[in-house]
Amino acid sequence: MDEMDEPDRPRPWRPEDGRPPVRWPWPDDQLPVLRVRIDGRWLHSQVLARLAYPAGPRSG
Template identity: 50%
Template sequence: MSDSVPEPVEARPWRPDDGPPPHVWTWPRTDPPALLVWSHGRWRWATVTARQDRADGTIVYQVAVDLTGSTSVTTRLYAWPQPGLRVGHRSASEPSDRLPFGTSVPHAPPR
């Protein structure tokens, strides 16, 4: 059954011509949510590092994931929902859209 699951399509980073910047949410590093990403024939654990709520209504998750099982972790953006993504773990913590402690610049979308 899993062999018919398509690999998820990556979302492109937000650009100024997309409209207003996305509303960005993060979780405590000690309790992030996780997604399962279908890649190379297996479900791979992907730690969520941020959620972007874009002006067009699209929800995009930024994740850290090892797509091949090689222990090489990369950052990817995926629009939610799609068949190649599943909830892996829900955080017990509420997300925040506040600036991280000690910073004076708003969250910037991933580049």
């Protein structure tokens, strides 16, 4: 299997981007789990929050 590159991280939000993203935190006792298959192995990670960006273009 080919080696995967690290994903590009988006730059932090700036006031010139318009409205800031809305953060939706999960309660500590209800954290969902994200399952990702990498190199044939399943990895698990808890999701702490969701960021919902307003619709519209964001420059990178």
